[in-house]
């Protein structure tokens with residue numbers, strides 16, 4: 001059986017010919033979280049003029065070489081309007097934050113350091129050339145590269161792009177991901193299950209995970225556990241970037257997903273990974289579509305999504321890594337585990353008084369229990385090779401959201 005790290009590396013290698021996906025031009029607001037497919041180059045100077053960074057007085061620094069200089073106030077400059085003219089020799093002018101420095105001025109003094117006396121200003125300290133001035137082009141000069149291709153568009157990037165006159169950005173396309181729940185026992189959400197049935201819940205959970213990974217889910221109708229139904233449903237994934245199935249990948253008589261994928265022409269790369277939950281995880285390619293066969297147990301589906309599907313979708317989207325932060329923490333309870341498996345424990349994080357992080361496992365870790373997968377913020381990684389970790393053991397944890405306590 002592959003280790004989780006080798007399985008993930010194999011998936012990423014298998015997608016090298018399709019990742020990243022093609023680029024598309026989108027409005028700024030739609031670019032958030034996506035990978036730039038072009039360097040962001042400025043076509044103008046930022047700021048476009050020498051600007052004051054304080055409310056105060058603009059002057060020639062040489063006119064106030066020491067405390068006590070008294071200069072006539074020639075005019076006022078308000079943000080949004082150009083200065084009415086050049087600064088007359090030996091004079092200063094009123095200026096406000098963001099205002100255009102008049103020609104001749106090379107410094108600003110903040111008004112807290114200046115006393116007004118009629119039409120003159122008295123400077124309480126020596127002026128310094130360049131102080132409180134944001135020179136033209138000092139933020140970004142015309143022709144300068146602000147961000148390289150591949151950078152992730154964050155809120156600041158959107159502001160910067162707007163400031164240099166862009167209304168659209170060339171970014172990588174979001175992967176379109178088919179989600180196919182399978183199982184004879186499943187009824188759609190909202191319907192009351194009959195005897196032996198249960199509500200199909202993995203579809204919506206996985207669609208949410210796809211959205212959270214920056215991709216677009218396409219939730220297909222649940223397939224039944226028979227070859228014909230599976231074949232018909234698989235057709236719904238044709239042409240999409242990825243297919244995520246749930247259930248039917250273990251060794252039961254009605255676990256037919258792998259056979260159905262193979263019959264449809266998919267090339268299955270591997271089956272089973274040495275981890276818990278999610279051991280029967282399957283990966284392959286169906287033409288250009290990446291195929292992920294997730295186990296049906298709810299925690300197995302979401303943990304294998306996190307470990308294998310999320311990084312793959314990000315690679316398709318041109319985004320780096322898995323977008324997660326890894327931290328060290330201490331387990332609040334001892335854990336027994338099979339030594340051959342890496343176990344991913346769903347945990348709450350808690351900040352200790354000494355600054356350390358505590359990892360408190362959810363009440364249940366049974367992969368079929370839905371509460372084992374809701375309301376946690378970290379996956380603690382219990383490494384292969386160990387069969388027992390005592391309370392207080394230091395382990396790595398993958399943060400799924402910012403920690404609750406910080």
Ligand SMILES: Nc1nc2c(c(=O)[nH]1)N[C@H]1C(S)=C(S)[C@@H](COP(=O)(O)OP(=O)(O)OC[C@H]3O[C@@H](n4cnc5c(N)ncnc54)[C@H](O)[C@@H]3O)O[C@H]1N2
Nearest residue numbers: 181183200201202203247248249250255279295296297300
């Ligand atoms: N003899 C063995 N049996 C099993 C093994 C094994 O190694 N040997 N592995 C176990 C492990 S581990 C897992 S995980 C499961 C995986 O099973 P499948 O992927 O075949 O999933 P199903 O049998 O279809 O369903 C399992 C379980 O999950 C429920 N389920 C399925 N789909 C959904 C859904 N969309 N929404 C909610 N719940 C769902 C289903 O009703 C079952 O209870 O196999 C073990 N068996």
Ligand code: MOO
Nearest residue numbers: 277278279300367
């Ligand atoms: O590998 Mo399974 O997901 O433990 O129940």
Ligand SMILES: [Mg+2]
Nearest residue numbers: 248250252255
């Ligand atoms: Mg099964």
